[in-house]
Amino acid sequence: MTNKSNSIADDQLRPEFSSACESGDYWKSKAAADAILKQNSSGASIRYLVGTIKQNAANFENIKNIRLALLSSYSIEFIRDALYLSFFRNGLLLDIYQPGFNQFRQEILDPDSSLYAFNPDILILSVEGAHLCPLLYQHSSVKNSDLLEDTIKEVHQLITTFRERSTSAIIVQNLSPQIYPGLGVGDSNSLYSTRQLVHQINHQLTQLASENRGIYILDYDALVAKYGGLNWRDERMNFYAQVPINKNVFILLAKEFAKIVRILFGGAKKCLVVDLDNTLWGGILGEDGPDNIQIGPVYPGNAFKAFQEALLSLKSRGVILAIASKNNLSDVKEAFTTNTHMALKLDDFSDKQIHWQEKSLSLMEIATNLNIGLEHMVFVDDNPVECEQIKQSLPMVEVINFPKQPENYAACLFEEGFFDTLQESREDMQRASLYKQRSDAEAFRKQASNMKDFYRGLQMEIQFAKVDDKSVTRTAQLTQKTNQFNATTQRYSEANLEVMMADDNWCLYNLSVKDKFGDNGIVGVLFAQIKDDIFIIDTFLLSCRVIGRTVERAMLAFLCTQARLNRLSFLVGKIHFTPKNMPVRDVYKDFGFEEIHSTPEETQWRLEVNKAKTDFPDWFQINDKVNS
Template identity: 35%
Template sequence: MTTTILETLNWLDSDPSTARHLSAAGKLDKITDETLVPVKIAVLRNFTLEPTFAPCLKVKSYAAGLKPEIFLSGFDSAPQEVFMDGSDLYQFQPDIVAFAMRLHTLAPALVGSFASLSPEECDTQVESVLNRVVSFVRAVRERSSAVILVNNFELSAIPSYGVLDAQSSYGQHVVIRRLNALLREQIETIGSAYIVDVDHLISRIGYDSAIDNRYWHIGRAPYTLALQRRLAAEYVKFAAALKGKNKKCLVLDCDNTLWGGVIGEDGMDGIKLGATHPGSAFLEFHAAIIDLYHRGVLLALNSKNNEADAMEVFEKHPSSLLKTHHFVAKRVNWSDKASNLREIAQELNIGLDSLVFVDDNPFECEFVREALPQVKVIQLPADPTRFAAELYDKANFDTLALNDEDRRRSTMYQAEAQRHELKQSVGSMEEYLRSLEINLTIAPVSAFSIPRIAQLTQKTNQFNVTTRRYSEEQVTAMANSEDWLVCYAQLKDRFDDAGIIAAAFVHAEGDMAVIDTLLMSCRVIGRGVEQALLSSLAHAGLKRGCTRLLGQYIPTPKNGLVTELFPSNGFEPDPERGDGWWKLDLRGPLAESPNWLIVTDELNIEGSMSEVEE
């Protein structure tokens, strides 16, 4: 992210008015930054969102490292857009389609005259809304591979039955909550479709701060700027996850961040960390951080301290929820924090733009912003009771799926530290690799592996030859096509089961097998996985009758790691296809997997190249 983008965002944050959102969006659109990832977001709505929602979406997108293009449908035009194949929506070719609907237009009786409805009529209204919205979503799913977002419905400001509303199974709020629950159940069955919890967003800021009833009646424009900003941020969390711009590692200061006070001066008994105020606020922050840990976010320390003093808190303080084992990297020293962050990124083999640095000190935060503009910096407020909410709102660790590999990520990095120790004790690299007892399974895509494969395409930036991003729906479609082979590699060794760590997408073009995507987690670089996977793809292509295996390298600011992948594995330039294309003649001798790997190759290309196995 360029300094100009940061300056514009800071200028907006100092006065987040309507006028500044419009101006900031215009300024940001004019900036050229090759690190920004393009994203197309379409919003179908039945109420007015002009003039500020598109600028809000743009601002939040740029802040997340995205280059947005926005399609805002006409008022209440969803039916025309979703059911017509040649509509403006489908010509736009969106990456994300969001449905922003209010009950006030879909089912006015559920909002304005609820007390007149019988229980049977309530059920009929709920079913009608559900069928209508789900039909919109399914229509998009049939015609587009875009990720689909569906807003749920806010509760009414004043329940129709007053205090009795909460006492009845057919109270207004109960019925709307039931509708939201049924909507979630239906959307869950549709591939790459997700609920956006607008009711929760409204509860965060309060109904009176979120909804302006006067503007609803004047121009059907109920959402205040405060709610539009939060809704835009929520949409962009999905977009960032889809485009691989979400964050991976939370780097934390210690003093006045993880506890109140300075451990080197106040000692274990003097710091604020415990069940009563103000220590309880820091304990709440610990709990929020541990939630992220269990979602697969890596935790690291970056603190100016004597290491022994700081680590004693995690090891011995009776109230500390965070323990030493939660952290995969530690820089507790007197070095500058920017240098420490560089070392942490290098140690974990992730980009600087995957880091979120959290500190209470304005000087340290500004120093890191200036030195490392790629790093997301969160300066904590003075009030520690706001720490957890600040982290939730600004960190951007969201993903489109959560799997076993995510939950075990920190354990995997700790296993990597054990491998490093082993590496130092053996005589040669091959001896080290043999001693790992690496078992590699290469298999065609299956129903259970699709979420992880899609997630890898969305998150992998460095070892990725084309950096094409795919949703679960798109992976499923390719897997079920006769012209495609979608496969994955799963690895385990004497220290850990790393799970699914690589994937490849190959499609047939006559007598050629063309690699569309080949990617691998950086955690397993240097173990020969890429050679084994390319060998497997070559043999699979040969069995299908192909004479050549083609691969393309599309350079990005991050994937220089794979510049030599194809030539170093026997591929030659393919001038017919142009720059970046490589070819391997399958009629000659084919390379085998490295002999230190124990490979189980389950690829089966009889009949179609690939199909999802249930």
């Protein structure tokens, strides 16, 4: 599972990587690290990468520091480098806390443990089934449903105890049954065998996670099955050094944890940009013609069709599809209309760059038209030259260079889990069509002669509401995902928000925006705290879908209304600078706040509510659910 190579590649790639790290260029460093790992993913290679990153940790921009507590029943320290690297590749710099071997119970149950002093952002609970419930895995023991109940009860107690003391996200690894079960082939014929009980425990863990916010299951059972138990385990090291898993799979387990955390910290990809020839169908459209390209019931057409169907399923769960192809637009239109084997329609793509310009320009154009950061885009192409061009010029775009065989395309796309989601919120499902609306709105804006006419023409309606049980998922998601128009970039989990919702001093609002192109759903978040006669704005953010429509002015006008109703005299807000939040920096200034404090990291602003002109812009229809 590791692939090794001669050191020639390392000799070229390592200097590139280390100089990128020294200059603090995260995207270049990440791209170079990816290239090194592709050549050589050995432990030595990982050790080199992690050593270099750690030496230059203070240099990086575009990276987020997170605190990870690693609780385990085995010697998980051997996986630390792999975890550090996998998180780095997702824009996260880890500060890891790991208590003594097999201390996971004590650390959680003791309120004075170092775990709570460390105050993690993420807790990983990586416990092997045989350690959690030895009787369940012993061949000689009699299995019954008590084992199931006791195990679940213990996990439940650990999780709820931790939750009472911390709002950090918890990732719990589920259980994998042993490779050679006690009853052999009889194991699946008995209701009380290890395998059956493990599956029931896993089912109940999923239930526990679905009923409690901020708890996520890593499907260890599926992961071990994917690579095979015999490849996964190392019984020799299990008995000798309490390292039950093989050195070759450390990186695979680490990647799986990183996939979950990436979603929590807003790193999930939003848009998939595809090439056409030999990507969506076999052959060259311009040469073979719309009826002779390979798509349909026989190989390789059926493999291409299956890949198109996979894209359709991504679209249905909110991934935005776009095209970057060197082709004649009329040929492409004809192919999509006349070839009846296509699973995708041209309309499934929110933006289409079909011309003969460089693909890096196409990607930038798509990013602008759909208002998506390039770092949220994945590009797939069968042509290594096109892939290399994107990697060189836009290192923040994830590039997947497809292999020769179309039957492997879907696996290549899904392997890294770029579009994985944790909870399907309704907003996700609608997002693809929302972005299409946005692209239409962009076109409309180009025609509008003056801005006020543009705003009026949009027929916007804003609904303000308190954050409630129904909207808390989406609200938390917005705090995690929004980078540009976000004054403080405070990230909140659902569990965090639940605590705040129960606190009278906190006012948590969100807003939805409708316009003539459709319903954008919940797109903005406002959290403020009452302190004496001051309304302190903690979170002020707006999804990039509706940036540039003066919605922020309506949000501040709304906050002024709320301040008056609560008999508060001042609004105070701060802008905490991040590399991405340029669009939000002048929001308080533009509304008439005065600057009261300024450092290189942030500015603070204050508004005397009664002296401010706080009308809503006339182009909005306001629907105030908070006070109605």
